Amino acid sequence: MIVSVSGLACIRGGRRLYAGLEFTLAAGESLRLTGPNGVGKSSLIRQICGLLPCTEGSISLSASPALADERAALDADRRLGEALRFWARLDSAPSDLLDQAIERMGLDALAELPVRMLSTGQRKRAALARVLASGAALWLLDEPGNGLDDASLGALGRAMDAHVAGGGTIIAASHFDLPHSFTRSIDLRYCAP
Ligand SMILES: Nc1ncnc2c1ncn2[C@@H]1O[C@H](COP(=O)(O)OP(=O)(O)OP(=O)(O)O)[C@@H](O)[C@H]1O
Structure with missing residues (x-):
């Protein structure tokens, strides 16, 4: 099992968002989180990667996670290629993975541009x-x-398909359909306490 969530609750700003959340995900599974604004999708993702505490219930991971949220988490003053290489070095990832990721997200022509000059969609592609x-x-x-044009959405879908086909696992919160066939879906509306 890659992710195991048991009896999980989340309290933010004194409000209980969800409780008793239970699910497991194996290698090669992908889970879509849905539900209206404020239901707790981002909070759950942040709990899973350890950025928010679990005060009730438990989460156990048997693989290291990588997070892409609304922050690019890339040094704004570095050129895009360098900023991505910085993370790839920290992650001890093979360099051909980085070249492949840049190509997959259509970023080759932008590699020399400082991150601060990227558009919203380009920044999202960089985070991905x-x-x-x-x-x-x-x-x-x-x-x-969010912010991706049709071509980039297609590229994202193909990257997600390939990750899952290769035994990877994905948890994604999305308000709209992504071009990927998720194996599971949870609407957090129905997990309210
Ligand atoms: N730092 C915080 N302190 C207190 N409450 C917070 C904090 N951050 C978020 N919240 C509240 O937690 C609730 C869940 O927020 P969250 O961002 O997880 O929802 P979401 O389902 O991802 O929403 P959206 O669809 O708008 O992205 C919201 O009501 C929000 O106001």
Whole structure:
């Protein structure tokens, strides 16, 4: 099992968002999180990667996660290629993975541009390339399609398909359909306490 969530609750700002959440994900599975604004999709993703505490219930991971959320998490002053290489080195990922990620996300022509000059969609593609290049088995994607044009959405879908086909695992929160056939789906509306 790559992810195992048991009896999980989340309290934010004194409000209980969800409780008694239970699911497991194996290698090669992908889970879509849905539900209205504020239901707790981002909070759950942040709990899974350890950025928010679990005060009730438990999460156990048997693979390292890589996160792409609304922050690019790339040094704004570095050129894009360098900023991505910085993370790939930290992740000890093979360099061909980074080249492949840059190509997959259509970023070759932007590699020399400082990160601060990227457009919204380009920044999102860069954050996704960081995850693709990490070599992490578990991808945590918070609204990965936001800001992407049709071609980039297609590229994202193909990258997700390939990750799952290769035994990777994905948890993605998305308000709209992504071009990937998720194996599982949870609507957090129905997990409210
Ligand atoms: N730092 C915080 N302190 C207190 N409450 C917070 C904090 N961050 C988020 N919240 C609240 O937690 C709730 C869940 O937020 P979260 O971002 O997880 O929802 P979401 O389902 O991802 O929403 P969206 O669809 O808008 O992205 C919201 O009501 C939000 O106001």
